[in-house]
Amino acid sequence: MVLITVSCVNNKEPKAVTAISKAWWKEAVVYQIYPRSFKDTNGDGIGDMKGIIEELDYIKSLGINAVWINPIYSSPNADNGYDVSDYRNIMSDFGTMEDFDSLLQGLHDRNIKFIMDLVVNHSSDEHEWFKQSRSSRDNPYRNYYHWWPAEKGKPPYRYSLFDAKGDAWKYDSITNAYYLHYFSQKQPDLNWENPKVRQEVFDIMKFWADKGVDGFRLDAFQFVAKDTTFPKLPDGFEKNFIQYYAMQDGLHDYLKEMNREVLSKYDVMSVAEGAGRNFKEAHELVDEDRHELNMAYAFDGVDLAKPDGYDLIKFKNTFTKWDQEFSKKGWLSIFLANHDQARLVSRFGNDSPEFREVSEKMLNTFILSMRGTPYCYYGDELGMTNIDFDSISQYQDIATINAYKKALSEGKDMKKFMSDLNFSSRDNGRTPMQWDDSKNAGFTSGKPWLPVNDNYKYINVATEDKNPNSILNHFRNMVKLRRENPVLIYGSYQLLQPKHPDIYAYTRTLDDQKMLVLLNFTDHNSSIELPQTRAVQKTLINNYNSVVAIEGEKVTLKPYQAVILSLN
Ligand code: GLC
Numbered sequence: 001m002v003l004i005t006v007s008c009v010n011n012k013e014p015k016a017v018t019a020i021s022k023a024w025w026k027e028a029v030v031y032q033i034y035p036r037s038f039k040d041t042n043g044d045g046i047g048d049m050k051g052i053i054e055e056l057d058y059i060k061s062l063g064i065n066a067v068w069i070n071p072i073y074s075s076p077n078a079d080n081g082y083d084v085s086d087y088r089n090i091m092s093d094f095g096t097m098e099d100f101d102s103l104l105q106g107l108h109d110r111n112i113k114f115i116m117d118l119v120v121n122h123s124s125d126e127h128e129w130f131k132q133s134r135s136s137r138d139n140p141y142r143n144y145y146h147w148w149p150a151e152k153g154k155p156p157y158r159y160s161l162f163d164a165k166g167d168a169w170k171y172d173s174i175t176n177a178y179y180l181h182y183f184s185q186k187q188p189d190l191n192w193e194n195p196k197v198r199q200e201v202f203d204i205m206k207f208w209a210d211k212g213v214d215g216f217r218l219d220a221f222q223f224v225a226k227d228t229t230f231p232k233l234p235d236g237f238e239k240n241f242i243q244y245y246a247m248q249d250g251l252h253d254y255l256k257e258m259n260r261e262v263l264s265k266y267d268v269m270s271v272a273e274g275a276g277r278n279f280k281e282a283h284e285l286v287d288e289d290r291h292e293l294n295m296a297y298a299f300d301g302v303d304l305a306k307p308d309g310y311d312l313i314k315f316k317n318t319f320t321k322w323d324q325e326f327s328k329k330g331w332l333s334i335f336l337a338n339h340d341q342a343r344l345v346s347r348f349g350n351d352s353p354e355f356r357e358v359s360e361k362m363l364n365t366f367i368l369s370m371r372g373t374p375y376c377y378y379g380d381e382l383g384m385t386n387i388d389f390d391s392i393s394q395y396q397d398i399a400t401i402n403a404y405k406k407a408l409s410e411g412k413d414m415k416k417f418m419s420d421l422n423f424s425s426r427d428n429g430r431t432p433m434q435w436d437d438s439k440n441a442g443f444t445s446g447k448p449w450l451p452v453n454d455n456y457k458y459i460n461v462a463t464e465d466k467n468p469n470s471i472l473n474h475f476r477n478m479v480k481l482r483r484e485n486p487v488l489i490y491g492s493y494q495l496l497q498p499k500h501p502d503i504y505a506y507t508r509t510l511d512d513q514k515m516l517v518l519l520n521f522t523d524h525n526s527s528i529e530l531p532q533t534r535a536v537q538k539t540l541i542n543n544y545n546s547v548v549a550i551e552g553e554k555v556t557l558k559p560y561q562a563v564i565l566s567l568n
């Protein structure tokens, strides 16, 4: 990475000049594709690589310059590809290696980078390594995973996020031992303490980097380091996942080694899922002088939304704190949705017919005007919403199904459980992409693996493409504004009126370029008084067609109104 000096020349004379460490991945707008749900070309109801290839021009039309695609490796699909059985092959549902090569070429031809999901906290139990590992205690692959011999008794309790009993140890009779799985039983954890495992992973990364991939998103990586003596955890804290399972000793050594062996040798970006347990740990993962990863992907923001809503003041504080902490060093990701969350507009906006469009445009304005690399999840450029499932049989997600079994066996209030699920299940964010108003939204000619949302008749690409006021076209305008204005990428961020209960207001400043962002997070009109309004030059973005109501220092915003104003 090079340190370049940027000077923004407005009139004749260059004003103050800020030294910025620039990088392509800081300037990227990432579009996340869940391949299973994007586009099916062979009628089996499952999205595939050829489908993404068919839609490359659409992807390009968004203005984005990077895509992150969820795992595409061979997999028995216990967790939709997050259980890899062969890291050097393509899942047959998705196509072939030739398809992958064409996809990568097609992206690169359009100047779009490709970020690969790397799932190496665990593999599938159907991976050859695990088959070998479980076959005998003296198999050369035994130490690729974590085993606890049953003659030592039951291993100290470890919590599993996806297990129907919440137990991360699974007894395997073949060798009379337990193996560890932080996720489902079909996802045994790899033993990162074993240098051979690390070398395998680095070789896999090189295999893909040599093919030309531009980055890696490290799935669940915070959990790879383990104290392999498996001490008993303090009573009552055994389920404290972040505290006792994340960021354990060894993690930074593994990352430094990965950086040395792979990342530093290619022009690739790297981001891990999660950002440590506090700001200090987040910095330790991503600061340049650490030589580990490039950017932090923190959950504090996305985690704020609960079935009963979220508090805007807290929301502002959270994003502001993270920005402040990373204003001098390190770099952040900005996101409010992904494949593990419900839909953006249903969780953070208002998906009622009256406000769905404006509130989704407002949220996209937010994500695309913050400092940090924005990650936009497929369908959120259209305003796709949660799906309304009422029976557990409609859900497909392993996390959801096992959580249901667990709740049932623990005698939980199942009515509440189902209603929470309706709001938060990951399947909400995984329904097929809505392309047009034809059968199955143009996603498939067969039976979609997960139902298409009924609202595809009016929420779809074809309809929105034609309408200059659509969410889709607002999204495109926002991406364009960001990419054309370094102030939105590198400019400093300043929160205004932190205590305003309805409006999120901030400025972005880079040398002599300054923008004011005003976002009304409520369903009613709201006003704010700001001296900055006296310097307003131009309205750059507005999710309403009417002129922004500014009277002296007072701006009145309509429900969910989002505006970006340039200041002099
Ligand atoms: C990450 C992924 C999630 C997956 C889990 C196990 O959290 O984002 O989708 O289920 O890891 O790999």
Ligand code: CA
Pocket (backbone or CB within 6 Å): 040, 041, 042, 043, 044, 045, 046, 047, 048, 093
């Ligand atoms: Ca298919």
